[in-house]
Amino acid sequence: MKKNSRIFFVLIILLLFFSFLEIYTGPIKNPEWNIILTLRLPRIVLALIIGTNLAISGTALQSVFANPLIDPYISSASAGAAWGIILSRWFGFTDLPGAVVFSLLSLFFSYQISRKNFRTTPTRLVLAGVTLNTFLNALIVIFFLTYHRDFYQLLFFLFGNLNETDWQLIGLSFLLSIGGFFWLYRLSKHLDIISLGEDKSATLGISPENLKLQIFVVVGLLTAISVSLSGIIGFVGLITPHLLRMQMGSTNRQIIPAAALGGSILLLVSDWLARNVAAPQELPLGVVTALLGVPYFLYLLRKQQ
Amino acid sequence: MIKIKDLYFSYDGKDILQKINLDISSGITAILGKNGAGKTTLLKCLAQLLRYSGEILYRELNLKKLSLKKLAKILSYLPADIASIYDFSVKEIIAMGMYPTARYSGKLRQDILLMFDLKKFLDRPINTLSSGERQMVFLAQTFVQDTPIILLDEPTNHLDIWGRNKLFSIVNQLKKEKPDISVIFTTHNIEEALNHSDNFVFLHEQSVRFQGKPENVFSSAWLNDFRQHNQEIQAGLENLLKGGQDNVS
Numbered sequence: 001m002k003k004n005s006r007i008f009f010v011l012i013i014l015l016l017f018f019s020f021l022e023i024y025t026g027p028i029k030n031p032e033w034n035i036i037l038t039l040r041l042p043r044i045v046l047a048l049i050i051g052t053n054l055a056i057s058g059t060a061l062q063s064v065f066a067n068p069l070i071d072p073y074i075s076s077a078s079a080g081a082a083w084g085i086i087l088s089r090w091f092g093f094t095d096l097p098g099a100v101v102f103s104l105l106s107l108f109f110s111y112q113i114s115r116k117n118f119r120t121t122p123t124r125l126v127l128a129g130v131t132l133n134t135f136l137n138a139l140i141v142i143f144f145l146t147y148h149r150d151f152y153q154l155l156f157f158l159f160g161n162l163n164e165t166d167w168q169l170i171g172l173s174f175l176l177s178i179g180g181f182f183w184l185y186r187l188s189k190h191l192d193i194i195s196l197g198e199d200k201s202a203t204l205g206i207s208p209e210n211l212k213l214q215i216f217v218v219v220g221l222l223t224a225i226s227v228s229l230s231g232i233i234g235f236v237g238l239i240t241p242h243l244l245r246m247q248m249g250s251t252n253r254q255i256i257p258a259a260a261l262g263g264s265i266l267l268l269v270s271d272w273l274a275r276n277v278a279a280p281q282e283l284p285l286g287v288v289t290a291l292l293g294v295p296y297f298l299y300l301l302r303k304q305q
Numbered sequence: 306m307i308k309i310k311d312l313y314f315s316y317d318g319k320d321i322l323q324k325i326n327l328d329i330s331s332g333i334t335a336i337l338g339k340n341g342a343g344k345t346t347l348l349k350c351l352a353q354l355l356r357y358s359g360e361i362l363y364r365e366l367n368l369k370k371l372s373l374k375k376l377a378k379i380l381s382y383l384p385a386d387i388a389s390i391y392d393f394s395v396k397e398i399i400a401m402g403m404y405p406t407a408r409y410s411g412k413l414r415q416d417i418l419l420m421f422d423l424k425k426f427l428d429r430p431i432n433t434l435s436s437g438e439r440q441m442v443f444l445a446q447t448f449v450q451d452t453p454i455i456l457l458d459e460p461t462n463h464l465d466i467w468g469r470n471k472l473f474s475i476v477n478q479l480k481k482e483k484p485d486i487s488v489i490f491t492t493h494n495i496e497e498a499l500n501h502s503d504n505f506v507f508l509h510e511q512s513v514r515f516q517g518k519p520e521n522v523f524s525s526a527w528l529n530d531f532r533q534h535n536q537e538i539q540a541g542l543e544n545l546l547k548g549g550q551d552n553v554s
Contacts, residue, residue: 066390117317193401195391199354199384204450205377205405249430250391 004248004258011261018268019044025276043162045170047267049177050162050230051240053222055263056256058237060184063191063252064215067122069300071237072223075129078234079136080106081227082158086143089154095228096172103227104220106132111216160231160286162271173225180222181260187214188252195250233286235293236263236270242300266292306331306487307351307454312359314346321346322357323511329487333476335498336491338508344491345385347508348458351489352382363454377405381450385458385491387443392430395423395442402446414449420475421445436463444472448479457490461497466539473501499528500535 023040058071072078084102085095114120114128144155164170184191190211194201198208226233240262244255267285270292274283312325322343336344350357353368353376361368363379371379381402389398399413418424421441431439440463447455461469476488492498498505499519507515519528 063391068390189401189404192393192397193404196387196389196398196401197384199349199352199382200387202354202373203352203377203380203382204401205374207373245391249397250393251397 004254007244007248008258008261011258011265014265015261015268018265018272022047022268022272025272038165042165042167042170043271044268045174046162046164046229047271048264049170049173050226050233051236051263051265051267052181052260053177053226053263054233054237055240055259055266056181056184057219057222059241059252059255059259060187060191060215060219061237062241063195064212065120065122065125066195066197067125068242069122069126069238069297070129071235072219072226073232073234073237074126074133076106076110076133076136077103077220077223078227078232079133079140080104081224082140082232083136084224085158085228086140086151086154089151096224099224099228100221103224104216106136107216107220107223111212156284158227158231158286159284160233160289161274161282162230162267162285164229169229173229176225177222180218180225181256183214183218185253185256187211188256191215191252192250231284231286233267233270233289235289235297236266238300239293239296240266242296306363306485308360308362309351310360310362312347312350312357312361314343314350314355314357316346320511322350325359325513327506327513327516329489329506330504331485331487332480332503333473333501334487334489335502335505336489336508337493337495337498337505340493342508343511344493344508345458348382348456348489348491351454352380352456354382374405377450377452379452380454380456381447381452382456383443383447383458383460386462388439389431392432394427395429395431395434396427398431398442399423399446399449402449405450414451417445417449420478421448422471437465437468440464441468441472448475453483453486455486455488457488459492460490461492461494466542469497470539476501496531496535499523500532 022044023036054072057077061070061072061075062068081099081103083106084098084100087102088095088098110129110132111120111125113132114124116124140158144151190201190206193204193206194208194211201208201211240259241255244258244262248254248258266289270288271285274285274288277283277288307327307329309325309327309329312322313320314322325347336347338344346355349355351361351368353361353371366379368376368379393401396413399418403413418427421444423442423445426434426438426442431442434442440460444457444460447457460472464472479486480488490502502519504516504518506513515522523531
């Protein structure tokens with residue numbers, strides 16, 4: 001445990017360091033307060049919300065399915081949320097409710113198609129998620145090719161960014177995310193147990209069906225918040241819990257809070273890279289996290305055999 | 306103690322268990338049968354993990370009607386080939402077994418740790434242990450749940466002859482402390498059943514072919530011989546390991 005408190009300390013220091021880096025460096029040298037407050041501070045708050053949401057969602061999904069290769073992106077929850085946003089804008093509603101509904105639907109759907117005789121296997125779950133994800137992404141491309149004039153802005157938005165500046169939306173998302181965090185944290189022991197298998201979980205008094213439903217709802221909500229604030233950002237939910245488990249063991253009581261910090265750091269670093277590598281051009285954030293995440297995913301896949 | 310009444314189970318349109326009627330008394334019961342005879346299925350029905358038709362009663366309680374929480378105080382279950390994909394420490398794995406009673410924050414039960422000789426491993430990540438040691442940890446996890454019915458699916462998988470004997474001596478010790486417990490395990494190893502069980506159930510072609518004490522099938526003289534033989538084999542092995550060159554009698 002002592003070792004773990006040291007890790008928490010290091011994570012907090014890193015978070016502070018990268019927050020300062022995010023505030024004081026960027027395409028504009030020696031920024032004025034005005035720029036810091038209106039452009040850079042929201043980025044930090046967004047990184048905190050989105051990094052936390054994606055990383056703890058990934059942690060929860062990986063535990064509940066005893067599957068280290070799953071996260072909000074691979075399970076297609078993110079692509080579902082993106083469709084929710086597209087349809088909401090099409091019909092003139094606000095983004096978030098539609099995003100929640102469609103994120104939940106695609107989570108549920110990819111889970112259902114992976115099931116055979118009521119059981120799923122890690123491989124089938126990943127394949128189902130990847131398939132649905134590819135399908136939804138293809139539909140998104142077709143949609144934008146057809147209606148590119150009206151929705152061009154949205155296309156760039158969906159590639160991932162931390163440019164949202166609507167404090168009202170950020171505030172609401174922050175509150176909802178805190179609720180989601182504590183909900184998952186409260187379930188941390190259940191998540192430990194179910195990672196040993198659904199039979200073990202059921203005979204220890206924890207209903208696998210009920211737990212899965214709760215995780216779907218929370219993950220759907222947290223993913224939808226992330227996507228409606230900042231577009232689709234992959235791999236943060238996948239790699240953060242892994243890196244942490246290698247350092248601090250697997251109990252979710254420790255991993256969930258650590259993932260919140262770790263995911264935020266990863267997002268701050270990625271955003272800093274996105275803004276500075278090709279400045280003044282800003283790279284889409286989802287592209288940067290994918291560049292960081294794909295090699296790691298392949299490494300995991302190989303190790304998994 | 307446990308009464309199974311007219312139990313049927315089918316899966317994918319195929320009958321796996323047909324008209325099972327059984328009375329299982331306290332003590333150690335082995336479920337035997339060929340591969341695919343339905344041993345694991347019967348154990349899972351007992352653990353209420355499958356939707357069967359018929360009734361399973363424990364002290365007049367219909368187990369099907371109990372909530373999972375209540376059930377977790379009555380029966381514990383060790384799945385065959387259980388493993389942890391994540392590297393919890395041995396301590397954390399065992400503590401999960403105490404979830405139904407102590408919400409797994411309480412102290413670990415020292416007696417079980419001692420019996421299983423696990424104290425030296427407590428802080429080790431589970432996946433750094435050998436498969437036999439791991440099996441012992443999951444057995445300990447099942448036993449700390451402290452339930453009157455203990456269901457073990459092929460518990461001696463990965464265990465060597467010493468591990469196997471240790472497991473059954475622990476079970477016998479528990480039986481002495483609490484004469485009411487029923488330990489039910491599946492095995493395809495007839496020796497194991499004859500050596501260690503008070504009763505055995507033989508499944509064949511979807512139903513119970515035989516149920517009773519080993520003494521009802523084999524003469525007690527033969528059984529004693531058999532058991533003695535097994536002990537001699539083990540003594541001989543130990544002798545060999547100590548470097549003794551004496552013949553294995």
